[in-house]
Amino acid sequence: MIGMGYMVIVGIVTLVGWLISSRLKSKFKYYSQMGNSSGKSGAEIAVDMLSHYGISDVKVVQGQGSLTDHYNPKTKTIALSPEVYQGRHVAAAAVSAHECGHAVQHAEAYSMLQTRSALVPVVQFSTKAQQFLFYGMMFGMFAGGGALGNMLMLALVATFGATALFSLVTLPVEFDASRRALNWLDDTGTTHGAEYDGAKDALWWAAMTYVASALGALVMFLYFLMRMLGSQD
Numbered sequence: 001m002i003g004m005g006y007m008v009i010v011g012i013v014t015l016v017g018w019l020i021s022s023r024l025k026s027k028f029k030y031y032s033q034m035g036n037s038s039g040k041s042g043a044e045i046a047v048d049m050l051s052h053y054g055i056s057d058v059k060v061v062q063g064q065g066s067l068t069d070h071y072n073p074k075t076k077t078i079a080l081s082p083e084v085y086q087g088r089h090v091a092a093a094a095v096s097a098h099e100c101g102h103a104v105q106h107a108e109a110y111s112m113l114q115t116r117s118a119l120v121p122v123v124q125f126s127t128k129a130q131q132f133l134f135y136g137m138m139f140g141m142f143a144g145g146g147a148l149g150n151m152l153m154l155a156l157v158a159t160f161g162a163t164a165l166f167s168l169v170t171l172p173v174e175f176d177a178s179r180r181a182l183n184w185l186d187d188t189g190t191t192h193g194a195e196y197d198g199a200k201d202a203l204w205w206a207a208m209t210y211v212a213s214a215l216g217a218l219v220m221f222l223y224f225l226m227r228m229l230g231s232q233d
Helices: 004-031 042-052 090-107 111-138 146-187 194-231
Strands: 059-062 070-072 077-080
Touching: 004 090, 004 194, 042 059, 042 077, 042 090, 042 146, 070 090, 077 090, 090 111, 090 146, 090 194, 111 146, 146 194
Parallel strands: 059 077
Antiparallel strands: 070 077
């Protein structure tokens, strides 16, 4: 059965994630009201940064939703949310440059990005497997130990281990993309002074969402690992 300890951990992880996400949204809203002196939209800034690095095979398109910006290495596409794609403010400059940072990583064969991409199918499988394993926990298939219970617990630990590893590998990828973005924004004068500080602050809070996710994944992995080891005593 799913223990109280698990429910407490899930509650804490969810609360921390919600608090950081809320802070990020408030920061994005605040810096969306701070104009970018370059006068360029997020889409234009993305095109400029890609051109600066000699990247001509990556498309910049307008996506949907809010804070859904991402770079797809398979299609070599940077999808910017409407408020970033069209926005002419510090938040748009920071986010678009960050996503371009991922494109630069891809073009330069950044090792951690390659590792992260290789782990994607493993994590997708692990996430789906966890759903079935949780059903097993709810129906008591783990209870009483035995070969089946031990095998299911081992599988649960392995899937959470994969999720934790993916989240941890994601951290240097995200921090490096922000570093590249901020360096470019500063070197080219696209943002300066308070604008640069705002872009840095916005990207820092964006990075914290990944830190919270990684810590949550690591705690879950350790919880089930300790539970498995404890059942063997």
